[in-house]
Amino acid sequence: MGLARCGKMPRSTLMTDELNQLRREVARLRRDLDHVLRVIGQEEKLPEQPRPPFLLLDAEVISIRHSSDKMPILLKAEEGYACIYLNDNEGRARGLFQVDEAGSARFEIWNKDQEVVVSIGETKDGAGEIFVAAADGKPRAGLKAHELGGIVSAQNSAGQTNVLMLGKDQGGTFVVADGQGRPVAEITTVDGDGVVSIKGKAGYQMAYMGCDENRGVIAVLGKEGEQAAALTSNEKGGMLVFFDPKGEPKATLPK
Incomplete structure (x- = not known):
């Protein structure tokens, strides 16, 4: 016991x-x-103490919710990569801000079908670029800075560039292309003077319009780019010149 x-x-x-x-x-x-x-952020309910200089959240993924089934913001971090997703009420990602392993930042806007329709980012050279796509995600227009200057382009549904505009130190250039992306017309500057060039399907120049400080000229060329006729001027007035197949003048009006 x-x-x-x-x-x-x-x-x-x-x-x-x-x-x-x-x-x-x-x-x-x-x-x-x-x-x-x-x-x-309810520090007023605590005894007086200094506010911390920063908030450290040690997590690879952080979600921000406004209800039990709605998550409008998602923050994600991996080695060499970080991004922020912005979601709609259906839980679909509609915006993405990211920094990749190379340190380049990019912001994308996605439509409800999860196609990228706007992309704003950085080129490999460190310049800026913007691309706009159709609802199916195919790029249709672009704006970027290049070592040659500023570039604006527009593409068709097949991805071929139909219009290209280039701004550079020497002047601007405007190029129009066909459905296959072949340049067919160009407006540019040469030594400060304006030039218009028209090309055929074979790529040869078929018509030309230009000027210098003394006169203007309109030229018509053959199917392989050989000069055929030209309308210009001299001290006596307007003049029309005809050329032989070798490009040599053979007749002039007025004589």
């Missing part, structure tokens, strides 16, 4: 241990609550 009584822990000791354990758990819960209040 005496041995049995010695094997049992006094009831008062058990109650003391349980009470101490509860005190430790309450203290831990208070610390956790204080941390949560700081994170959600």
